[in-house]
Amino acid sequence: MRLLPGPTAPTAPATGPVFPCVRLTLDDGPERLYLLDDPHDCPAAMARGAVYDPYVHLAYLLIRQGHDVRRLARFTGLPLSVVHRVAEAAALTRP
Template sequence: MRLLPRLTGTRPATPLRRRRDTASHRPGPYAVGHVCPRVRLTLHDGTERDYLLDGPSSCPHPWGPHAAYEPRVHLAHVLARQGYDARWLAGFADLPLPAAERIAESAARAGRT
């Protein structure tokens, strides 16, 4: 007496596929002309470029050519918004003092959290 059918050598009639998630094809919550918060800085490498102030998850195209993401700049921006001064930020995040001052200025414009 056979209790289970033999499965070796049998194939399903239709290929198994995952259903498409229609929500993933919708446009994101960002406007078409979204500009990520950024600041122009010169860090230890000596090259002046735009750096993102927020994390890459808040930008629709974080790895695009428009701005670089540096975790130390993001950290300094978060701490500056909490009230830390530029000298302390420069030492804590290992940033040049002029860069830390510009980050603190942009954080002051954005307001404290």
């Protein structure tokens, strides 16, 4: 086994970088892949067909800060089931 000197940067998988996204069905239509991060930070995800919704993004940020799921559903106007899916995705992306 050979040790590398100093810290190394993680390598991206062969398919490209992974962006925090979740499949959701909002009241405006079919199930789509929604970007959870800022679209300016993940332009490649947008190019791959992810959709940005500011309320989904807001719910993601506030859930990561520890806010209550039910309260966020009322605050954002998103269905409770959608906010639960965002919370599940946020739990997977925590460092």
